[in-house]
Amino acid sequence: SNNALILGIETSCDDTGCAIINNHGKILSETLYSQNLVHLRNGGIIPDVAQDLHRACIESIVAETLSKGCLTMDNISAIAVTLEPGLPLSLAVGMKYAKHLSRRYSKPMIPIHHMEAHALIARMQHDIKFPFLVLLISGGHCLLAVVQDVNKFKLLGESMDCAPGEIFDKIAREMKLRNLPEYSKISGGEAIELAASKANNPHMFQLSLPLTDYKDCNFSFNGLKTSVFYHIHRKEKEHNIVAHNLIPEINDLCAATLMTTTRHLIHRTQRAMEFCYLKNLIPENNKQLVISGGVACNNYIFNNLTALCNEFKYRIFRPPPRLCTDNGVMIAWNGVEKWRKKIDIVTKLDSLDIKSV
Ligand code: KG4
Ligand code: ZN
DSSP, rough: OTTTTTEEEEEEEEEEEEEEEEESSSSSEEEEEEEHHHHHHTTTTOOHHHHHHHHHHHHHHHHHHHHHTTOGGGOOOOOEEEESSSHHHHHHHHHHHHHHHHHHHHHOOOEHHHHHHHHTTTTHOOOOOOSSEEEEEEESSSSEEEETTEEEEEEEEEEOOOHHHHHHHHHHHHHGGGSGGTTTTTTTHHHHHHTTTSSOOTTTOOOOOOTOOOSSOOOOOHHHHHHHHHHHHHHHHHOOTTTTOOOOTTHHHHHHHHHHHHHHHHHHHHHHHHHHHHHHHHHHGEEEEESSGGGGGGGHHHHHHHHHHTEEEEEOEEEOHHHHHSSHHHHHHHHHHHHHHTTTTOOOOGGGGOOOO
């Protein structure tokens, strides 16, 4: 029907998200509980802790989302929920609750792939036609793909080790940036962006560009993290710094980190554009790049990707920050996209299972 309402639930990592969207992509209600501060205090995500926090709020977040939209479960046409990828313990909470709702109110479920949802959300607000190129950069992922249809993705490359957001978070922690009040409540990636903007000499540290000799679209960030750690420790020794203080060159080192990460992202995205041209994966009149994931919030990275797109005559799209990071809206939207095409609408719940619960 044309006035379908899809409820979306996201619990793949450390954010509990819920949203209700109509068939036209209008958001009727959205709620997000972030566990970020708890995990910042613990120095990283502990899966059991994440699961407990999801469990503690899953029921109330759905109830709150319904009531903010002045809706009840009777109004809902289907429940979209993240199936994979993510932390199994976290995923299980959303899946279990979605199944419970599905049984209790006799509503079909729509399983969603978290990365596909990150890629498709840009289509909710912009007229982006298939096929398009997508760069997904977050704390858990880094990949380039051609989105050929709602459920058809061609992976061009991915990280061979860790994700860019992950190294930002680890570098910010190693630099002890959270000792500064200004940085105490923001993610590692935001901290590095802020510190980099205050740099006096962004060229003070030379960090080498990863994978320059590889003619593919893969990424690698581990070597970069190791070099930055090396500089942190070298400077700490040089200044005879005690453990809880910051080295004075911190801003310059953050700028170098951000610059090198950006150059690597640009280098690989340019390769993907060339590959798409050679293999005719994206028609000349349809050249569009979507960037999403938490790291896409970074304006330095976005501005440089925009310059690349101008050069290659691509149009660039970036969802607003709250839709780039993990959220329930993107899951509901992916549900809408599948609902419209009548794909993956599941009524036999036993076929939906997560490996470990
Ligand atoms: O997509 P997301 O919410 O969660 C997943 O990892 O799936 O992304 C969170 C990541 C964190 O690593 C955080 O440091 C990074 O995104 N991030 C940023 C910025 N804002 C968040 N990285 C760089 N610049 C930012 N402004
Ligand atoms: Zn994500």
